[in-house]
Amino acid sequence: MRPYNFSAGPAMMPEEVLVQAAVEMQDWHGCGMSAMELSHRGRQFGTIIRQARDDLRELLEVPPTHRILFMQGGATAMNAIIPMNLVGRSCAEGVIDFVHTGVWSGKSLREAGKYGVVHIAASSESRGFHDVPPRDVWQLTERAAYVHVCSNETINGNQFGFVPDTKDVPLVADMSSDILSRPVDFSRYALVFASAQKNLGPAGVTVLIVREDLIGHALPCCPSVFDWQNVADHDSMFNTPPTYAIYLCGLVFKWLKKQGGVARMEQDSIEKSSLLYDFIDRSAFYRNDVKVDCRSRMNVPFFLANEALNDVFLAEAEKHGLLQLKGHRLTGGMRASLYNAMPIEGARALVAFMRGFENRYGRLSVV
Numbered sequence: 001m002r003p004y005n006f007s008a009g010p011a012m013m014p015e016e017v018l019v020q021a022a023v024e025m026q027d028w029h030g031c032g033m034s035a036m037e038l039s040h041r042g043r044q045f046g047t048i049i050r051q052a053r054d055d056l057r058e059l060l061e062v063p064p065t066h067r068i069l070f071m072q073g074g075a076t077a078m079n080a081i082i083p084m085n086l087v088g089r090s091c092a093e094g095v096i097d098f099v100h101t102g103v104w105s106g107k108s109l110r111e112a113g114k115y116g117v118v119h120i121a122a123s124s125e126s127r128g129f130h131d132v133p134p135r136d137v138w139q140l141t142e143r144a145a146y147v148h149v150c151s152n153e154t155i156n157g158n159q160f161g162f163v164p165d166t167k168d169v170p171l172v173a174d175m176s177s178d179i180l181s182r183p184v185d186f187s188r189y190a191l192v193f194a195s196a197q198k199n200l201g202p203a204g205v206t207v208l209i210v211r212e213d214l215i216g217h218a219l220p221c222c223p224s225v226f227d228w229q230n231v232a233d234h235d236s237m238f239n240t241p242p243t244y245a246i247y248l249c250g251l252v253f254k255w256l257k258k259q260g261g262v263a264r265m266e267q268d269s270i271e272k273s274s275l276l277y278d279f280i281d282r283s284a285f286y287r288n289d290v291k292v293d294c295r296s297r298m299n300v301p302f303f304l305a306n307e308a309l310n311d312v313f314l315a316e317a318e319k320h321g322l323l324q325l326k327g328h329r330l331t332g333g334m335r336a337s338l339y340n341a342m343p344i345e346g347a348r349a350l351v352a353f354m355r356g357f358e359n360r361y362g363r364l365s366v367v
């Protein structure tokens with residue numbers, strides 16, 4: 001049995017996908033070449049990228065008003081690419097509204113400040129990013145270029161439980177760490193973007209789901225390869241796309257369809273995260289600080305009552321086949337990421353291990 005990998009990303013892949021990729025490694029569908037050796041201009045790769053796009057559209061029920069683009073540079077590059085493509089549309093002198101809920105929205109707003117005027121419409125920073133400010137406290141700018149939210153803060157462990165109404169101002173969401181984990185109503189979003197290495201596949205490709213009318217407004221300084229008009233006009237092949245990463249995402253999409261799609265992923269993620277949160281909340285030895293109705297189903301940060309035991313905890317967890325539980329260096333403690341590829345058995349095994357660890361060490365050390 002493979003160990004359970006709780007990494008926040010690059011994250012665990014579905015085992016079936018790895019097995020299929022291994023089988024097809026040297027010969028994709030009898031063509032005598034690996035998927036990674038195919039020309040991006042050829043018929044075979046054309047089939048791969050089209051199928052991946054169509055499957056993603058079907059899984060997420062993306063309406064015809066929105067284009068699906070595959071790009072590069074990760075969500076980090078998007079932090080610059082988005083303002084470069086959108087501030088030119090703005091009537092309010094390039095003001096961008098941000099809802100600041102953690103490390104990732106912080107990175108996004110700092111980068112956007114190079115291209116526009118950043119306005120923080122709401123923030124949970126003073127509360128340690130332990131919640132998502134409710135919509136009624138946001139102070140939005142009329143006619144802003146767009147409103148940026150991070151639907152799931154991978155590091156701080158909070159997640160939006162609502163879709164904010166931003167009227168005519170485009171709503172932009174970084175869904176890097178929760179895309180495909182629950183249904184999304186795209187009529188409410190102008191743009192959704194995500195790095196692949198959490199819930200989509202391997203690192204190297206970025207998915208962008210963008211409403212048509214937002215395309216075609218890039219600033220003159222925007223690199224051609226990052227101008228959505230160019231990317232869209234060339235079906236995500238303005239330059240050589242990350243072909244093998246797209247192929248693997250395509251296998252993940254097929255796997256997701258077979259599992260029952262995002263509805264099933266949502267059910268499973270509720271089950272996995274509840275197992276862990278319920279256990280943590282009943283324990284005096286473990287602690288999660290995020291406001292209960294803002295907790296992430298994807299990334300569960302937690303702390304031991306006695307932090308001197310952190311290294312022992314990680315070493316013993318590894319011996320139990322529970323890998324990469326160390327928390328982000330900015331937060332310390334532990335973090336368990338429960339993306340789509342993590343089986344429910346993985347969450348059960350983690351809780352069983354944590355219970356045993358508490359029994360062995362907890363009573364001795366809690367003061």
Ligand SMILES: *Cc1c(COP(=O)(O)O)cnc(C)c1O
Nearest residue numbers: 074075076104154174176177195
């Ligand atoms: C991982 C992550 C990113 C960064 O992705 P890169 O591929 O490293 O650029 C951005 N935002 C969120 C919410 C993430 O989880």
